[in-house]
Amino acid sequence: xxxxxxxxxxxxxxxxxxxxxxxxxxxxxxxxxxxxxxxxxxxxxxxxxxxxxxxxxxxxxxxxxxxxxxxxxxxxxxxxxxxxxxxxxxxxxxxxxxxxxxxxxxxxxxxxxxxxxxxxxxxxxxxxxxxxxxxxxxxxxxxxxxxxxxxxxxxxxxxxxxxxxxxxxxxxxxxxxxxxxxxxxxxxxxxxxxxxxxxxxxxxxxxxxxxxxxxxxxxxxxxxxxxxxxxxxxxxxxxxxxxxxxxxxxxxxxxxxxxxxxxxxxxxxxxxxxxxxxxxx
Amino acid sequence: xxxxxxxxxxxxxxxxxxxxxxxxxxxxxxxxxxxxxxxxxxxxxxxxxxxxxxxxxxxxxxxxxxxxxxxxxxxxxxxxxxxxxxxxxxxxxxxxxxxxxxxxxxxxxxxxxxxxxxxxxxxxxxxxxxxxxxxxxxxxxxxxxxxxxxxxxxxxxxxxxxxxxxxxxxxxxxxxxxxxxxxxxxxxxxxxxxxxxxxxxxxxxxxxxxxxxxxxxxxxxxxxxxxxxxxxxxxxxxxxxxxxxxxxxxxx
Amino acid sequence: xxxxxxxxxxxxxxxxxxxxxxxxxxxxxxxxxxxxxxxxxxxxxxxxxxxxxxxxxxxxxxxxxxxxxxxxxxxxxxxxxxxxxxxxxxxxxxxxxxxxxxxxxxxxxxxxxxxxxxxxxxxxxxxxxxxxxxxxxxxxxxxxxxxxxxxxxxxxxxxxxxxxxxxxxxxxxxxxxxxxxxxxxxxxxxxxxxxxxxxxxxxxxxxxxxxxxxxxxxxxxxxxxxxxxxxxxxxxxxxxxxxxxxxxxxxxxxxxxxxxxxxxxxxxxxxxxxxxxxxxxxxxxxxxxxxxxxxxx
Numbered sequence: 006x007x008x009x010x011x012x013x014x015x016x017x018x019x020x021x022x023x024x025x026x027x028x029x030x031x032x033x034x035x036x037x038x039x040x041x042x043x044x045x046x047x048x049x050x051x052x053x054x055x056x057x058x059x060x061x062x063x064x065x066x067x068x069x070x071x072x073x074x075x076x077x078x079x080x081x082x083x084x085x086x087x088x089x090x091x092x093x094x095x096x097x098x099x100x101x102x103x104x105x106x107x108x109x110x111x112x113x114x115x116x117x118x119x120x121x122x123x124x125x126x127x128x129x130x131x132x133x134x135x136x137x138x139x140x141x142x143x144x145x146x147x148x149x150x151x152x153x154x155x156x157x158x159x160x161x162x163x164x165x166x167x168x169x170x171x172x173x174x175x176x177x178x179x180x181x182x183x184x185x186x187x188x189x190x191x192x193x194x195x196x197x198x199x200x201x202x203x204x205x206x207x208x209x210x211x212x213x214x215x216x217x218x219x220x221x222x223x224x225x226x227x228x229x230x231x232x233x234x235x236x237x238x239x240x241x242x243x244x245x246x247x248x249x250x251x252x253x254x255x256x257x258x259x260x261x262x263x264x265x266x267x268x269x270x271x272x273x274x275x276x277x278x279x280x281x282x283x284x285x286x
Numbered sequence: 287x288x289x290x291x292x293x294x295x296x297x298x299x300x301x302x303x304x305x306x307x308x309x310x311x312x313x314x315x316x317x318x319x320x321x322x323x324x325x326x327x328x329x330x331x332x333x334x335x336x337x338x339x340x341x342x343x344x345x346x347x348x349x350x351x352x353x354x355x356x357x358x359x360x361x362x363x364x365x366x367x368x369x370x371x372x373x374x375x376x377x378x379x380x381x382x383x384x385x386x387x388x389x390x391x392x393x394x395x396x397x398x399x400x401x402x403x404x405x406x407x408x409x410x411x412x413x414x415x416x417x418x419x420x421x422x423x424x425x426x427x428x429x430x431x432x433x434x435x436x437x438x439x440x441x442x443x444x445x446x447x448x449x450x451x452x453x454x455x456x457x458x459x460x461x462x463x464x465x466x467x468x469x470x471x472x473x474x475x476x477x478x479x480x481x482x483x484x485x486x487x488x489x490x491x492x493x494x495x496x497x498x499x500x501x502x503x504x505x506x507x508x509x510x511x512x513x514x515x516x517x518x519x520x521x522x523x524x525x526x527x528x529x530x531x532x533x534x535x536x537x538x
Numbered sequence: 539x540x541x542x543x544x545x546x547x548x549x550x551x552x553x554x555x556x557x558x559x560x561x562x563x564x565x566x567x568x569x570x571x572x573x574x575x576x577x578x579x580x581x582x583x584x585x586x587x588x589x590x591x592x593x594x595x596x597x598x599x600x601x602x603x604x605x606x607x608x609x610x611x612x613x614x615x616x617x618x619x620x621x622x623x624x625x626x627x628x629x630x631x632x633x634x635x636x637x638x639x640x641x642x643x644x645x646x647x648x649x650x651x652x653x654x655x656x657x658x659x660x661x662x663x664x665x666x667x668x669x670x671x672x673x674x675x676x677x678x679x680x681x682x683x684x685x686x687x688x689x690x691x692x693x694x695x696x697x698x699x700x701x702x703x704x705x706x707x708x709x710x711x712x713x714x715x716x717x718x719x720x721x722x723x724x725x726x727x728x729x730x731x732x733x734x735x736x737x738x739x740x741x742x743x744x745x746x747x748x749x750x751x752x753x754x755x756x757x758x759x760x761x762x763x764x765x766x767x768x769x770x771x772x773x774x775x776x777x778x779x780x781x782x783x784x785x786x787x788x789x790x791x792x793x794x795x796x797x798x799x800x801x802x803x804x805x806x807x808x809x810x811x812x813x814x815x816x817x818x819x820x821x822x823x824x825x826x827x828x829x830x831x832x833x834x835x
Contacts, residue, residue, distance in 0.1 A: 008726040013639070017647070019632030023700060024654040026693050030661060030669045037672050089567025097564050100341065106568060108817075113575045115809055117754030119784045120802050124578050126788055127585075127795065152574055159571070172378035176440070178339055180391040181368035181447060183553055185560035190390055191380060213662025215757035216781075220789060240664045240757070247671065247761050262668040266661060273660040277653055364553065396549035 034263045041256035050260065056226045058246070058254040065261055067228045071236035072265075074229060075147045075218055076211035082151025083211075084204055087158025091200075092188055095166045107163065114156035122220030125149040130221065136233055139223065144232040146222035150214055154207040161206065165199020166192055198279075205276055209269045215240035239265055287312040287481040288333065288370075288451055293347035295328040295337065303328050303509040306347070308500055310451070315473070315482045317496030317517065319489060321532075324502040325509025326485045330453045333483070334370040335363045351451075368395060371444035375456040377436035379428035379443075384420055387428045387439060391447050410442040414472055434465020438472060445480070452476070454484040458491065470495065489533060493521055501529055579806070586803025589796055595804070599767040602791045603783065608801055610769040614684060614777025615753070617770060618763055621688025622752050626695050627745060633696075634703035635729065659697035663757040666694050670762035682776040687763025694758055695748040702744025706737040706823065743819035750812040753805065756781040780805045 045063060053064035090110060094103040125145055133148075134140030169192060177187045193200070215238075223235025224245060237245075239261045247258055293306040303325030310316040318326045328337070335356075337343040349356045351369070360366035379387050388407045397403060407424070411417040416438050420431070428439055437457060444452060454473070458466035474495060476482065486492050492499060499521075500514040513520060513529040524530050597607030637648050644652075670690030680686045710733050718728040734741070756779070764776035765786065778786070784801050787794030 009724055012635075012726045012729070016632045016636035016639070019629050020636035020647075020651050023629055023633040023696055024651040026696065027654045027658045027661070029673065030658075030665065030693075033669050033672045033677070034665070037668070086567050086571055089564050090571055093564050093568035097561060098568070106572065109572055109575055112810075112813060113571070115750055115754070115813055116575075116578065117756070117781055117805060117809070119754075119756045119781045119788075120578070120582065120806060123784060123788050123798055123802055124581055127799075128577075128581055155571060170378070172374060172376055173380060175336060175339065176372075176374060176378040177380070177391075178363075179334060179336060179367055179372035179374075179453075180394075180443065181364050181366075182391060182394050183364045183557050185557050186394050188560070190394075195381060209660050213660070213664070215662070215664040216785060219757075220785070240662060243664050243668065244757055244760060247668070259668060259672070262665045266665050269660045269662060270657045273657050274653070277656045361550075365550070396546070396552075 031266065034259055034266060037259035038256055038263050041253060041260050044253070045257070050257075056242075058250070058257065061253075063257050065239065065257075065264075067226055068237055068239045068242050068261070069264075071143065071222065071229055072212065072238040072240070074143055074232075074236070075150055075222065075238060076208060078143070078147035078232070079150035079154055079211040080204060080208055082148060083155040083158050083207055086151075087155045087203070087207070088162050088193070088200060090155075090159040091162035091166055092192070094163055096184060096188055096192070107160075110156050110159050113152070114160070116153075118153060118214060118216040119220070121149050121153055122217040125217060125221045133233075138233055138235070141221055141223040141235060142233050143222055143229055143236045146218045146236075146238075147232065149217050149221055150211050153214060153217060154210045157207040157210055158200075158203045161203030162196065162200045165196040165203070168199070169195050202276055202280065205272060209272050212265065212269055213240070215244050219244050287352060288483070289350045290329075290333070291348040291350075293329065293332060293345065293349065295325060295332050295343065295345050297328075297340075297344075298342040301508050303502075306502075306509075306511050308511070308514065310481050310483055311498070312450075312481050313478045314497040315477055315484060315495050317492035317499040318483060318485045318502065319487070319492045319499065320502030320509070321504060322487070323509070324504040326502050327455050328509075329502075330372070330455050330483065330485055333451075333453055334367050334372055336367075336372065338363060368447055369449050370451040370453060371447070371449035373437070373441055373444055373452065373454040373457045376460050377433060377440050379431070379436050379439050381427065381429055383425045384428045384431070384439060385424040388443055388446055391443060395447055406446055410446045413445065414438040414442040415468070416442060432465065433461050434468055437461060437465070437469050441469075441472065445476075449480070451481045451483070454482060456485050456487060459487060489535075493517060501532065503528060503532075582799065582802050582806050585796070586799040586801075586806075589800035590803055594800060598769070599783075603767065603787045603794050603797050604791060608780070608783060608797075608804070610767060611778055611780055611783045611801070612804075614763070614770055615779045617684045617773065617777060618688045618691060618759070618779055619749060619752055621685055621773065622691040622695065623745065623749070625689060625692040626699055626748065629692070630696060630699035630703050630744075631741070633700050634707055637700070637704050638707045655697045655700055658693070659701075661694075663694065663755060666690055666758035667761045669693070670758060675762055680774065682762065682764030682766075683774045684763055684770055684777045685773045687759045687777070687779070688773075690758050690762045691752045691755060694755065695751050698751060699744055699748045702747060703741055706740030706744060707733060709740060709823070710736045737823075739819045740823035743816045743823065746812055746816045746819060750809055750816070753779075753808060753812070754781065755779075756785055760785075780808075 050063055050065040053062045055062045056064050056067065090106065094106050098106055129149065130140030130145050133142065133145045173191055173195060174187060177191045218238050219241040222237060222241060224237045224241055225235040226237050229236045243258050243262055247255065250258055288310040289308065291307050294301060295303040306329055318329065320326055331337045331340065332345045333349060337345050351359050356366060385407060388410065389403050392403055392406060408417060411420065416435060419435060428436065431439060458469050461469060470491060473482065473484065484495065496517045498515065499517040501512055502509050503512040513524060513526050521533055524533065594607040595612065596609040598609055599611065600606035633651065637651060670686055674680050674686040674689050675682055714732050714736060715728055718732045759779050759782050763779060765778055765782065766776035767778045770777040780801055784798050784805065787798035787801065
């Protein structure tokens with residue numbers, strides 16, 4: 006039938022456009038980074054003396070380190086709290102409280118990163134400053150980042166735990182295992198795949214976050230010596246410098262964007278492949 | 287060994303079982319039969335307080351263990367379930383090795399000595415007739431076993447912690463006929479060592495296995511007990527018309 | 539058990555102790571998360587509400603935002619959202635229809651579309667900013683404009699909008715389709731007359747959810763729709779969104795803190811309303827958030 010056929014064609018065309026956006030993004034990142042990659046090559050981003058783009062020094066290492074430190078630190082904060090939340094709603098909370106807890110976690114997930122940044126800047130930074138410094142440092146950024154990605158861990162762990170066969174839990178209870186033993190020996194190992202997926206997804210969120218870190222980390226380009234030293238992440242660097250960057254400098258910023266994009270895509274593809282195999286097997 | 291008085295179970299305010307009064311004698315097998323949805327499984331779950339983890343379930347009435355109220359006999363559900371084991375309709379081994387399935391509850395109950403653990407594992411696997419089949423692959427996943435083997439493993443796991451009572455919720459119904467027969471023989475051989483309460487849909491099985499029998503029936507969606515007594519007596523000379531037509535396959 | 543009563547008692551005590559510790563740890567984790575959320579919301583409300591009044595919502599931005607209101611900012615934000623939705627909604631609905639075409643098994647086509655959308659969902663927002671700047675603002679010559687910003691956001695919300703639309707369409711009972719097909723209706727008619735109307739509340743929930751995402755976004759907008767705080771005269775003018783305004787006031791304008799809080803307050807209230815609207819629409823669609831198991835062991 007004519008209209009059926011055209012519907013298929015139109016919707017498929019729209020689907021192709023949607024799918025092609027990712028390719029378009031990669032294409033433009035590559036196009037804009039080509040000049041820098043051609044002139045400088047990959048190694049100079051790690052071997053240059055420092056980050057002084059105006060005098061042709063393009064060492065990205067301190068920013069890569071700051072990105073990794075804040076992201077992994079955020080996971081260290083978010084994972085136990087998020088998993089704890091998920092265990093809470095499934096096994097410890099009274100029913101009504103569990104429903105409310107889930108709703109509030111979803112609310113936390115919806116708070117914009119600038120608002121987290123503002124709160125961190127005005128409320129948290131002065132508290133951290135009592136340990137020394139201005140309070141705008143990697144620690145403050147890491148804590149806020151941890152709070153931001155926590156809902157991802159909590160919601161995905163919750164889903165994974167709720168999907169466990171009820172027979173396992175009843176079976177364990179019927180064997181006289183206590184609540185904490187059931188959680189520790191049966192639930193968490195059984196849901197480890199889903200929980201792991203949540204943590205990895207949270208890591209990509211943390212790696213991709215710009216605003217809160219930009220507002221809180223202090224933004225000084227130097228190799229961090231401790232959590233209390235200020236730092237600048239790759240994302241923050243792009244946000245700070247793209248506005249005035251000229252040709253070569255701009256191209257290097259796109260290289261750092263390309264790095265972020267590649268790291269995150271590889272992680273996402275890895276997770277989706279892993280979930281694909283689970284669905285098949 | 288286990289007696290109940292006027293036990294009622296309800297879910298979210300809706301009563302599914304009313305006034306169930308039974309007595310299970312030590313070392314005997316008590317069969318619980320009746321059409322689906324008449325509260326047999328709920329009754330079983332109430333006995334080891336598994337109803338606690340079923341959302342919305344509530345239980346009233348008295349349950350006594352060895353002449354003592356279970357609430358006073360056992361301070362916690364964990365303690366209670368150590369004395370009253372349960373076998374489910376669908377075999378539910380944990381997704382771990384055979385050995386670990388058996389060791390986990392034992393460790394939980396304070397046995398950590400490796401040698402001792404090994405001895406218990408071997409003896410319970412021998413008890414359920416699984417030792418010769420799995421002794422060479424104790425460290426493989428329990429999920430690789432056949433349905434019947436899984437169910438026998440679950441029984442081994444339950445008896446490893448030496449309960450006095452075993453609750454069985456249609457333990458053969460999800461198995462193929464051969465495995466079901468194996469498991470039935472196993473249950474038969476456990477007579478005298480454990481007090482067993484077994485729910486079954488299979489009347490022939492109930493007749494073969496049980497010493498006493500209790501028949502549940504549904505009226506207006508609420509289950510209750512309509513007949514009980516020694517199995518042969520009930521099968522041969524019941525005076526209840528519903529029971530008679532149920533047992534002879536004309537009803538239910 | 540083999541062990542005598544004394545050791546059994548010891549095990550009992552140890553169990554109680556362990557149960558207690560784990561329970562405390564879980565409660566502490568859960569409560570602290572909620573306390574932080576309340577802390578943030580209360581902070582925004584207390585510092586922000588004092589500054590918010592009707593005038594604040596409609597007045598012009600003056601003295602870099604220290605004085606005046608956020609009238610133009612709200613207008614720009616609305617226009618950016620409008621552009622975003624006008625592009626993203628048809629694209630998403632079309633894609634979702636294509637993805638749900640075959641209900642039984644996933645085709646090669648659908649699998650790859652979905653995989654590329656998964657990657658798109660993971661793209662960091664600053665990378666969207668880079669892309670939007672290079673593609674919409676420079677390559678297409680749209681400059682720093684509301685159009686550039688809206689189109690960039692459209693790319694960004696696409697994965698979530700497609701996923702929710704797909705779920706909405708899949709949630710329509712297959713019997714409806716069978717019944718309609720048995721009446722000899724064409725696929726197109728079934729889709730537009732039967733499936734989409736039933737799926738409408740859930741589709742709307744997805745749209746509202748995407749608006750929430752777009753409203754919360756900052757990094758992708760700084761280098762696409764730009765900083766200009768004047769009232770935009772056309773879609774080709776630069777316009778500053780609420781979130782960019784908060785960032786600018788907090789970081790670049792000394793003494794802008796109180797207005798930043800006021801703007802944050804407006805933004806959070808909008809997002810709370812959106813959150814409630816999504817929940818309501820999902821309830822209308824019969825797609826409750828998964829039943830709340832909860833409870834005890």
